[in-house]
Amino acid sequence: TGSTRPQRILRAVQKNATRGDPCSVVKAIDDYCRHKEWAMNVGDEKGCIVDSVVSEVKPTAVLELGTYCAYSTVRIASLLSPNAKLITLEFNSDYAAIAREVIAWAGLQDKIQLVEGASGEWIPRLKEEFGIETFDLIFLDHWKDRYLPDTKLLEKCGLLRPGTVLLADNVICPGTPDYLDYVRNSQQYKSKFFKSHLEYTQEEDGLEKSVFLG
């Protein structure tokens, strides 16, 4: 049996990136996925928008929903202050295993906690299991039909505070219409769309940045 796409991405990182150098890990994945085979990383174009939001928010507590091969995990964590922490949730255990190796190659295992499981099951447990009060930044990049229910669950669990930023990938492609409708029409959010393209393609996509107002 052959290798999987995540395994080939990890191999490209181990071949082309420098241990302990997150930027080289990000570049190795982008080069592989742009020139060899497409994969659902947020990618370099949308990644620059993610970078600018992280730099503006300066979060100390970050939640990522959807790790995949840890491309955005590494990209975000590399911008965090020394005491900041990132919790990333991955449902697929094969993806999680690869992600752990990519995170280790980047040398970011002390900043990142990878949790395996479903958002609906884990969000209610985050406060107790990880001593989290509220998150400063949440990156939504998991099942597109879970963005809205999980946002409501995060509200219900008291994991948002006035000023918490939700940054959502793929709001155009594959699309998250019910989530967009909610954050753009709710009095509890100030929402802004960042037009971009689907990773490594010319297809339209974008990120939605929504500030929770409380």
Ligand SMILES: O=C(NCCCCCn1ccc2cnccc21)c1cc(-c2ccc(F)cc2)cc(O)c1O
């Ligand atoms: O599906 C996408 N991502 C989600 C993957 C599965 C997440 C599973 N998961 C992880 C944590 C977690 C916690 N709870 C429950 C489930 C959970 C995705 C797809 C495309 C895409 C694909 C084909 C195409 F033609 C165009 C676009 C592009 C993207 O950028 C994407 O992100």
Ligand SMILES: [Mg+2]
């Ligand atoms: Mg995505």
